[in-house]
Amino acid sequence: xxxxxxxxxxxxxxxxxxxxxxxxxxxxxxxxxxxxxxxxxxxxxxxxxxxxxxxxxxxxxxxxxxxxxxxxxxxxxxxxxxxxxxxxxxxxxxxxxxxxxxxxxxxxxxxxxxxxxxxxxxxxxxxxxxxxxxxxxxxxxxxxxxxxxxxxxxxxxxxxxxxxxxxxxxxxxxxxxxxxxxxxxxxxxxxxxxxxxxxxxxxxxxxxxxxxxxxxxxxxxxxxxxxxxxxxxxxxxxxxxxxxxxxxxxxxxxxxxxxxxxxxxxxxxxxxxxxxxxxxxxxxxxxxxxxxxxxxxxxxxxxxxxxxxxxxxxxxxxxxxxxxxxxxxx
Numbered sequence: 291x292x293x294x295x296x297x298x299x300x301x302x303x304x305x306x307x308x309x310x311x312x313x314x315x316x317x318x319x320x321x322x323x324x325x326x327x328x329x330x331x332x333x334x335x336x337x338x339x340x341x342x343x344x345x346x347x348x349x350x351x352x353x354x355x356x357x358x359x360x361x362x363x364x365x366x367x368x369x370x371x372x373x374x375x376x377x378x379x380x381x382x383x384x385x386x387x388x389x390x391x392x393x394x395x396x397x398x399x400x401x402x403x404x405x406x407x408x409x410x411x412x413x414x415x416x417x418x419x420x421x422x423x424x425x426x427x428x429x430x431x432x433x434x435x436x437x438x439x440x441x442x443x444x445x446x447x448x449x450x451x452x453x454x455x456x457x458x459x460x461x462x463x464x465x466x467x468x469x470x471x472x473x474x475x476x477x478x479x480x481x482x483x484x485x486x487x488x489x490x491x492x493x494x495x496x497x498x499x500x501x502x503x504x505x506x507x508x509x510x511x512x513x514x515x516x517x518x519x520x521x522x523x524x525x526x527x528x529x530x531x532x533x534x535x536x537x538x539x540x541x542x543x544x545x546x547x548x549x550x551x552x553x554x555x556x557x558x559x560x561x562x563x564x565x566x567x568x569x570x571x572x573x574x575x576x577x578x579x580x581x582x583x584x585x586x587x588x589x590x591x592x593x594x595x596x597x598x599x600x601x602x603x604x605x606x607x608x609x610x611x612x613x614x615x616x617x618x619x620x
Contacts, residue, residue: 315545317350319343319357325537328517331364332494335542342366343520343541346499354520354541355527362519364540366494367529369516372396375443375453375485376423386457396514400439401486403456404479407466409486414439419472419482421454421465422446430454430461432468432482442483453485491518504529565604571595 320339322331328342335342343365345351354365374386391409398411402418412418420442422431431450433442446453456462465484472480491509493499505521505528515531519538532538564570575593595603 315547317344317353318544318546319350319354320542320544321358321363322540322542325539326364327537328364328368328534328540331540332366335366335494335540339542339544341495341543343543344493344495344497344499345501345503346497347501348503351501351503351527354543355522358520358522358539358541360522360524362521362538364538365518365520365529366543367491367518368494368534369531370489370492372401372486372488374455375446375487376451376455386455388456388458388462390456390459390462399488399490401484402481403462403465403469403484404481405466405469405473406479407462409484410481412439414487418442419469419480420446421468421482421484422450423452423454423485425451430465430468432471434472439483439487443485453483455485502529503527566602571603 322334324334326334332342343354343363345354345365345367389409390403390407395409396411398413400414400416401409401411403409403421415438417436417438419436420433422433423429423446424431433445435445437445443453454461454465456465465482469480469482474480491502505526508529509515509518509531515533517532517534517536518529519532520541521528521530575595578593597603598605
């Protein structure tokens with residue numbers, strides 16, 4: 291009877307504790323001391339780990355810094371590709387490679403066309419004329435009311451089809467010709483929004499983390515600096531933009547299941563059963579696993595006995611009344 295009672299106590303205690311086990315993940319960062327372009331670093335991280343480092347808060351930034359130490363390392367943040375507003379409808383015919391950028395462009399994230407037909411970028415919140423496209427009449431329409439790019443997109447979609455897509459030199463000349471009617475002493479080179487834009491910063495793993503740790507005077511969008519590195523020394527770990535073709539070290543990440551160690555201790559009294567018999571201890575662990583399974587806990591839990599310094603699990607209470615307690619690790 292005493293042996294059966296012992297098993298019941300262990301089983302009951304285990305079930306109560308095992309329900310507290312976490313099922314979350316912990317992010318681990320891995321610094322790779324091989325110099326690669328951003329795209330090659332991304333491929334390497336996806337093959338060997340999960341992806342290029344995604345950093346969602348200050349604690350993860352500190353962990354990446356600790357993993358890499360000093361130097362310059364790619365992380366997973368990048369400036370997304372350019373796309374046309376009408377491409378959001380997934381019409382393959384709207385994909386075009388035509389462009390007519392001014393020297394040094396693109397720098398910002400929303401595009402305009404000038405009365406000379408030259409493309410440049412503006413802050414998407416800036417106020418500008420807009421060029422809409424009507425699929426019904428197959429023509430571009432100049433709207434002389436000034437608004438932001440997103441408001442221009444909404445306006446064109448509500449009144450016509452969308453902001454204009456420039457597929458060819460002819461489209462470009464047609465738009466420039468419409469803008470020439472607005473030339474004045476106050477506005478010698480008028481420009482209008484077109485549908486070309488990019489969604490600014492994205493993470494390689496497509497997470498939506500908004501945390502940023504930019505260094506001073508960053509991000510610098512000049513010179514096609516569309517990928518982000520982490521620059522670290524003894525005191526700071528700031529982010530900077532660089533050309534994606536540059537070769538440098540990089541930081542990968544992997545998410546591993548979080549492990550928690552829990553100890554259940556018992557005080558037993560009386561009985562002649564040899565509790566340090568390995569066969570008896572194995573039988574108890576087996577019944578514990580069966581009890582957990584019956585409670586619906588079948589994965590992510592491992593049980594083992596904790597041995598005392600002398601190699602035993604259970605100790606008789608010493609004469610002074612002090613009690614050494616057995617334990618089980620979960």
